[in-house]
Amino acid sequence: MPGQKLDAIDRKILAELQRDGRMTNVELAKRVGISAPPCLRRVRTLEEAGYIRGYHAQVDVRALGFEVQVFAMVGLHSQAQADLLEFQERCDNWPLVRECHMLNGEVDFILKCVAPDLSSFQNFLTSDLLGAPNVESVKTSLVIRTSKEVPGIPFEVMEDRLSKTP
Amino acid sequence: MPGQKLDAIDRKILAELQRDGRMTNVELAKRVGISAPPCLRRVRTLEEAGYIRGYHAQVDVRALGFEVQVFAMVGLHSQAQADLLEFQERCDNWPLVRECHMLNGEVDFILKCVAPDLSSFQNFLTSDLLGAPNVESVKTSLVIRTSKEVPGIPFEVMEDRLSKTP
DNA sequence: CGTGAAACCGTCGCCCC
DNA sequence: GGGGCGACGGTTTCACG
Numbered sequence: 001m002p003g004q005k006l007d008a009i010d011r012k013i014l015a016e017l018q019r020d021g022r023m024t025n026v027e028l029a030k031r032v033g034i035s036a037p038p039c040l041r042r043v044r045t046l047e048e049a050g051y052i053r054g055y056h057a058q059v060d061v062r063a064l065g066f067e068v069q070v071f072a073m074v075g076l077h078s079q080a081q082a083d084l085l086e087f088q089e090r091c092d093n094w095p096l097v098r099e100c101h102m103l104n105g106e107v108d109f110i111l112k113c114v115a116p117d118l119s120s121f122q123n124f125l126t127s128d129l130l131g132a133p134n135v136e137s138v139k140t141s142l143v144i145r146t147s148k149e150v151p152g153i154p155f156e157v158m159e160d161r162l163s164k165t166p
Numbered sequence: 167m168p169g170q171k172l173d174a175i176d177r178k179i180l181a182e183l184q185r186d187g188r189m190t191n192v193e194l195a196k197r198v199g200i201s202a203p204p205c206l207r208r209v210r211t212l213e214e215a216g217y218i219r220g221y222h223a224q225v226d227v228r229a230l231g232f233e234v235q236v237f238a239m240v241g242l243h244s245q246a247q248a249d250l251l252e253f254q255e256r257c258d259n260w261p262l263v264r265e266c267h268m269l270n271g272e273v274d275f276i277l278k279c280v281a282p283d284l285s286s287f288q289n290f291l292t293s294d295l296l297g298a299p300n301v302e303s304v305k306t307s308l309v310i311r312t313s314k315e316v317p318g319i320p321f322e323v324m325e326d327r328l329s330k331t332p
Numbered sequence: 333c334g335t336g337a338a339a340c341c342g343t344c345g346c347c348c349c
Numbered sequence: 350g351g352g353g354c355g356a357c358g359g360t361t362t363c364a365c366g
């Protein structure tokens with residue numbers, strides 16, 4: 001499962017499905033310029049190879065009553081492998097944590113969290129996150145507004161660099 | 167477009183489509199316990215009301231050759247409304263920037279960026295981001311690994327609190 | 333919201349290059 | 350190896366009760 005065993009049609013398929021994950025296969029086939037059966041075979045192959053990890057409806061977080069979004073920068077006391085893993089598993093089990101990224105530098109993790117309101121986030125912060133073992137420090141930043149939120153990768157950039165160094 | 171004009175079936179539909187955005191309508195209808203036609207009508211309504219903002223394939227960023235992911239914390243000189251908007255528009259036009267969130271506190275924006283490799287990110291950082299007008303400071307953190315990445319909201323939490331305060 | 337019908341789509345087998 | 354053609358069964362999407 002290396003880098004570029006993908007041809008131009010595969011990349012177009014991925015770009016189209018990233019843009020509209022509910023597109024029918026015939027529509028997709030039309031857009032990438034082949035007929036439906038080979039198009040579907042390619043999609044299945046891309047799924048099985050792990051290039052496509054899933055399909056998700058993008059819901060409006062705020063409209064559904066989750067008005068608070070927070071980035072939490074977490075520092076740990078110990079960065080031993082076992083302790084990092086333990087913290088990650090803890091994050092897995094916190095539904096308010098939607099993303100957990102391990103970082104380089106002074107901060108160890110950044111978490112993207114959602115909550116219905118400030119008090120339920122504060123409750124999560126003080127009871128769960130700050131109460132977890134090995135957590136040294138947490139700095140939180142409230143999201144005031146999100147002006148851009150596009151998933152995945154910019155396929156234009158991918159095509160650009162493929163055309164420069166083929 | 168208010169808060170909870172959604173009944174239990176609508177919420178189940180949203181939860182299922184968030185989990186699997188390519189589910190067929192008949193499968194979805196079966197899962198939420200109604201027949202296909204009203205189910206499709208509900209989905210269309212949810213889309214038009216903005217609760218569903220789109221459907222996207224979740225691609226494997228690293229497997230597609232974007233091996234570098236970075237969070238960039240940006241401070242601006244001026245936080246005047248026009249200057250904030252100007253910076254947001256600039257982020258819109260940078261394909262390597264996938265998310266742009268305005269924050270409270272000392273940092274003004276957090277950007278989630280992707281890049282094929284470190285040097286192309288460094289190039290973006292020095293030429294584009296640090297070269298943009300009104301940008302005072304940028305602190306970057308490389309993502310070492312992502313251990314959790316789930317989209318949207320935790321519907322369990324939503325149901326929990328609806329059952330407590332109906 | 334459910335039923336039925338018509339059009340469309342996903343999917344398979346086969347043939348072709 | 351991958352792409353196209355044709356056909357069957359399931360699905361989407363009407364109009365109507």
